[in-house]
Amino acid sequence: MAIKEKQNVILNYELKINDEIVDTNINKEPIQFVYGSGQIIQGLEDGIKQMNQGETKVIKIPSSKAYGAYDEELSEVVDIKEFEGIDLQIGMILEAQNDKNEVIKATVTEVTNDKVTVDYNHPLAGCDLEFKVIIHSII
Template structure:
């Protein structure tokens, strides 16, 4: 029986970007999510909609249905004095709470003697994602 909205899906997956494995849970615990509620990226949810318990599938999720295109407006250059006590380097992911108390992440993309440029785009923005999924259980 294929997955339906609001059903609990128990799934193993492997994620590759540009042929490199980024993460997998095939050797560990599966993820659990309520299908159709936006808990996973839209393209993956769409790709598994007709799958059944016990089924394995490989799918390519285009960037537009994953983490979107890179948005240049989501970068910001700040004075280096805002980062006092932090060992800054390109690629460092910084975490902070926004005004609502929600966690935000930014990646350092440039460091000069006076300024730091950070990028708030998801690290996989502009990336097509290759998934191998196994539907372990549908409840």
């Protein structure tokens, strides 16, 4: 029977970007989530909708249904003095709170003697995703 709203889905996945595996839980603990609750990206929910228990499927998701387009305006250059005491490394994920007390994350993309470039885009923004999904159970 195909997945319906509010059912618990247990699955394993392999995520590829440009034919390169970037994440997987194949041969590891599967993930579990409530279908239709927004716990996974919309494109993946749409892709598994007609799947049944025991089924395997490759699902291609455009960036628009994953983490959105890459937005150049979400990158900024900040004075390095703002990061005093932090051993900055390119690729490092920094966390802070915005004026609404929400946690925001930024990736360090460049470090010079006096400036740091941080990127607030999701690390997978602008990427088309390819998932291999194995549905273990639908409860």
